[in-house]
Amino acid sequence: MKINVLRLDHRFVRDTRITTHVCLTARAFGASKVYLSGDKDNKLIENVQDTSNRWGGSFEIEYKKNPMNLIDQWKNEGGEVIHLTMYGSQVPKVIDEIKASNKDKLIVVGGSKVQIEVYKNATWNVSITSQPHSEVSSLGVFQHMLMDGSEFDLKFENPVLEVVPLAHGKTVNINNENKKN
Amino acid sequence: MKINVLRLDHRFVRDTRITTHVCLTARAFGASKVYLSGDKDNKLIENVQDTSNRWGGSFEIEYKKNPMNLIDQWKNEGGEVIHLTMYGSQVPKVIDEIKASNKDKLIVVGGSKVQIEVYKNATWNVSITSQPHSEVSSLGVFQHMLMDGSEFDLKFENPVLEVVPLAHGKTVNINNENKKN
Numbered sequence: 001m002k003i004n005v006l007r008l009d010h011r012f013v014r015d016t017r018i019t020t021h022v023c024l025t026a027r028a029f030g031a032s033k034v035y036l037s038g039d040k041d042n043k044l045i046e047n048v049q050d051t052s053n054r055w056g057g058s059f060e061i062e063y064k065k066n067p068m069n070l071i072d073q074w075k076n077e078g079g080e081v082i083h084l085t086m087y088g089s090q091v092p093k094v095i096d097e098i099k100a101s102n103k104d105k106l107i108v109v110g111g112s113k114v115q116i117e118v119y120k121n122a123t124w125n126v127s128i129t130s131q132p133h134s135e136v137s138s139l140g141v142f143q144h145m146l147m148d149g150s151e152f153d154l155k156f157e158n159p160v161l162e163v164v165p166l167a168h169g170k171t172v173n174i175n176n177e178n179k180k181n
Numbered sequence: 182m183k184i185n186v187l188r189l190d191h192r193f194v195r196d197t198r199i200t201t202h203v204c205l206t207a208r209a210f211g212a213s214k215v216y217l218s219g220d221k222d223n224k225l226i227e228n229v230q231d232t233s234n235r236w237g238g239s240f241e242i243e244y245k246k247n248p249m250n251l252i253d254q255w256k257n258e259g260g261e262v263i264h265l266t267m268y269g270s271q272v273p274k275v276i277d278e279i280k281a282s283n284k285d286k287l288i289v290v291g292g293s294k295v296q297i298e299v300y301k302n303a304t305w306n307v308s309i310t311s312q313p314h315s316e317v318s319s320l321g322v323f324q325h326m327l328m329d330g331s332e333f334d335l336k337f338e339n340p341v342l343e344v345v346p347l348a349h350g351k352t353v354n355i356n357n358e359n360k361k362n
Contacts, residue, residue, distance in 0.1 A: 017199055018198055018199070021315035024312070025314040025315050028310045028312035028314040028318075029310070029314075055312055087346070087351040087353075089346055089347070090333060119350055125349055129333060130346055131208065131209035132236060133202065133206040133209040134206050134317050134321070136202060136317035136318050136321075140314070140318025140321050141322055144322050144325065145325075152273045152310060162311075163268055165311055166268060166270070167269070170268040
């Protein structure tokens with residue numbers, strides 16, 4: 001099962017950090033690719049790709065001018081679309097149904113305003129609590145529930161940087177032979 | 182068990198949205214209070230309190246000039262301190278131990294740089310994956326694991342705004358009688 005994330009309606013400057021956190025969360029919790037829509041922020045794309053290169057694995061990020069086309073195409077190719085929104089069905093009520101199929105998943109997280117077509121065309125509209133909080137925490141918790149905790153066992157191949165988990169302190173292994181440039 | 186969150190090293194402007202998302206995530210996933218340290222951002226405190234008032238419950242936010250004192254005091258009063266850091270022990274290895282005690286929990290999330298004393302004085306330093314992503318998703322996933330999903334059943338009393346979960350669409354109940362001002 002492939003997991004991709006679509007970030008709607010990114011805005012230059014204002015959304016830079018939140019969108020960066022969305023992309024890195026997607027990667028850390030098992031997505032292989034993020035599609036970015038809204039402003040075409042090449043600097044952000046480059047920074048995320050650079051972080052990914054340093055920490056390993058094969059994560060991709062790609063700009064999509066028309067996100068609705070991506071949603072339609074994803075479904076036409078047999079995949080499922082999960083739109084995370086505080087207005088949607090409560091995640092505990094739908095997560096088993098979502099996990100029951102092995103179809104590719106496109107997880108959509110909103111920007112400042114989300115077109116009604118996204119609500120209509122999503123396979124599921126899902127809320128991670130019905131309270132206001134963050135697309136970043138919604139995405140992390142949803143991916144965690146979708147992966148059933150297996151994200152903690154993911155291997156990111158050929159990392160330059162690699163944390164050695166410690167109860168107290170900081171250790172990072174540096175593998176310069178994995179540097180891409 | 183009381184759950185509070187300490188946000189270290191907040192910076193004006195640069196961190197406004199991330200810190201706001203930290204605060205709202207803390208609230209949505211069951212924390213009763215956030216302590217903010219770093220820049221004394223009264224506007225942010227007011228905005229978070231305002232959102233909380235509209236969506237119900239009794240969440241608090243308070244500025245702490247000296248966060249190390251808070252950590253010491255929390256432990257002196259019998260509570261436990263969990264510092265979320267990508268360098269810490271992997272969460273699947275320590276979550277059962279953390280959940281085993283019913284002691285009050287202070288969850289610490291970092292800012293740009295975290296003093297070594299935080300690593301030393303925390304009861305646990307815990308990583309939510311050892312990959313770089315976000316204090317917002319780390320907090321959400323950790324609180325979700327700590328609450329065992331019971332955050333989805335939380336009631337936020339006397340809300341002005343209240344979502345009616347829907348498979349497709351948006352409905353918000355407005356209860357003007359709960360307005361505080």
